[in-house]
Amino acid sequence: MGNGTDRYPIVVIGGSAGALEPLVEIVSRFPPDFAAYVFVVVHVPADAVSSLPNILARSGHLFAAHALDGAPLLPRRIIVAPPDSHLMVDDGVMHVGTGPKENFHRPSIDVLFRSAARTFRTNAIGVLLSGALDDGVDGLRSIRRAGGTTIVQDPEEAAFRGMPQAAVQANVVDVIAPAGSIADRLCEEVSDRATRGAAFTEPGGVAPDERKEGQASIFTCPDCSGTLFELDTEGDMRFRCRTGHAYSAASLLSGQSDGIERGLWVAIRALEERTDLYRKLAGRASLRSDPSTAQRFERRATAAKSDIDDIQRALNQIMSRPRMEA
Numbered sequence: 001m002g003n004g005t006d007r008y009p010i011v012v013i014g015g016s017a018g019a020l021e022p023l024v025e026i027v028s029r030f031p032p033d034f035a036a037y038v039f040v041v042v043h044v045p046a047d048a049v050s051s052l053p054n055i056l057a058r059s060g061h062l063f064a065a066h067a068l069d070g071a072p073l074l075p076r077r078i079i080v081a082p083p084d085s086h087l088m089v090d091d092g093v094m095h096v097g098t099g100p101k102e103n104f105h106r107p108s109i110d111v112l113f114r115s116a117a118r119t120f121r122t123n124a125i126g127v128l129l130s131g132a133l134d135d136g137v138d139g140l141r142s143i144r145r146a147g148g149t150t151i152v153q154d155p156e157e158a159a160f161r162g163m164p165q166a167a168v169q170a171n172v173v174d175v176i177a178p179a180g181s182i183a184d185r186l187c188e189e190v191s192d193r194a195t196r197g198a199a200f201t202e203p204g205g206v207a208p209d210e211r212k213e214g215q216a217s218i219f220t221c222p223d224c225s226g227t228l229f230e231l232d233t234e235g236d237m238r239f240r241c242r243t244g245h246a247y248s249a250a251s252l253l254s255g256q257s258d259g260i261e262r263g264l265w266v267a268i269r270a271l272e273e274r275t276d277l278y279r280k281l282a283g284r285a286s287l288r289s290d291p292s293t294a295q296r297f298e299r300r301a302t303a304a305k306s307d308i309d310d311i312q313r314a315l316n317q318i319m320s321r322p323r324m325e326a
Contacts, residue, residue, distance in 0.1 A: 008075045009036050009123040009193045010089065011186055012116045014109030014139070016043040016131025018159025020052075022179035023129060024059045027078060029183035032061040036125075036190045038078045039067075039087060039094075039116070041107045043131065046084035053080045069096040081107035088115035100244030101223065103135040103251040110246070113139020117146040124148035125189050127182060130158035134166035134250045138238060141172040149189055151175040151182055166250065170236055208233065210240035221245050222255030257318070264315045268308055275304040 015023055019042055030038070044050050050066070056078050057064040064078035067087050071094050079094060081087035086107050088095040095115075102108035109128070113136060116124040126143040128136045130153060140150045150173050155161035157178045167173050175185055208214075214231030221228055221241035228239040228247070240246040247255065282297035 007194070008073075009125060009190055010073075010116050010120045011036050011038045011125045011127065011190070012041075012112050012139075012143075013038070013127040013129065014041045014113065014131075014136040014163075015129030016105075016109075016133075016135065016160065016163060018130035020055070021159070022153055022157075022182075024055065025179040026127070026183045026186070027056050027062065027064075028060040029180070029187070030060055030062055031187065033076065034062060034187070034190060035075055035194050036186075037073050037075055037089070038062065039081075039089065039112060040078060041081040041087055041109045041112045043105050043107070043109075043135070044083045046106070048083045050080070050083050053078070056080070067094050067096050069094070081112065083107075086111045088112060089119050090115060091119070100241075100246070102246040103133065103248060104223075104255060105135055109136035110139040114142045117142035117148060120146075120148065122147035123193060125186065126150050127186070128152045128163055128167050129179070130160045131163035132160050133162050133254060134170075134248050136163055137167045137170050137172060138236070138248065140167050141170065141234065141236075144172050144174070149174050151177065151185060153182065154178045170234075210238050210246070211242065214238075214240070219252065222247075222252070222259055228252075260318060261315065264311055264318070268311055268315070271304050271308045271311070275301045275308070278304060 053064040066082045067079045085096045124143045144150050152164040152167045155165040210229045210231040214229040217228045217230035219228045223245045226241040231238050237249045278297045278301035282294045285294035
């Protein structure tokens with residue numbers, strides 16, 4: 001695919017919360033002869049039954065289906081990442097796999113976008129829609145580095161502005177537009193590429209591997225607790241552990257917040273059990289007519305309950321703060 005013999009560009013679209021409506025609007029405007037490969041990643045729960053291909057097929061003129069590992073790339077159709085599976089393109093075929101999550105997501109937008117940059121280079125067009133945090137930003141950076149075109153939904157229009165706004169702030173965006181205008185721009189980009197033919201650059205869309213080019217950091221992976229390797233490229237920090245879990249700084253902050261919350265809930269559960277055990281021991285001491293021992297255990301139960309109240313207040317304060325402060 002990357003040898004320049006293929007005359008079709010690729011359009012890769014990523015989104016998360018709030019992305020369905022703009023995605024439907026975009027694909028509904030694609031003409032039946034839309035001469036491009038179209039691949040879509042939308043974050044969904046791992047155990048979800050995704051009806052997205054049916055929704056997209058009913059919304060426009062193009063056939064839509066979930067990706068099949070090893071299937072050939074065909075133009076004028078929409079390929080959607082299945083739940084809990086990464087989607088990639090390479091050498092004329094699509095690949096579906098269950099590799100490590102990136103930014104806590106599988107499928108990950110970054111994984112698809114980077115593969116499109118690596119394979120199609122200047123013939124890659126990346127579109128990032130509504131969503132929280134910043135999955136897809138590093139993928140857009142790869143597409144732009146490879147000479148492709150990067151487009152984001154106008155953050156002011158997006159239901160969740162986090163992802164498009166993060167891309168704008170990272171300076172990896174060529175076009176900012178509302179969903180309807182994105183569809184028009186994609187039609188123009190695809191038509192222009194069909195007119196002038198494929199024009200691949202030398203390989204340049206390969207994102208650096210943090211484990212090889214970065215340094216071991218003081219941080220640990222929220223998924224597997226392994227050491228994270230840190231790489232600072234173009235002003236943005238990226239982290240990846242030995243097994244492959246990858247994070248932006250924003251996603252790592254979010255993961256740390258989740259870890260703190262889990263830890264505090266574990267502490268509350270342990271103290272609740274401790275309180276119950278103290279009271280059970282106090283009751284047994286009372287039955288043995290040992291009031292001094294019963295009172296000692298009751299005092300300890302009261303102290304444990306006070307500790308629970310302190311931790312609960314701290315937990316409430318943490319949960320009331322923004323999840324990502326980067």
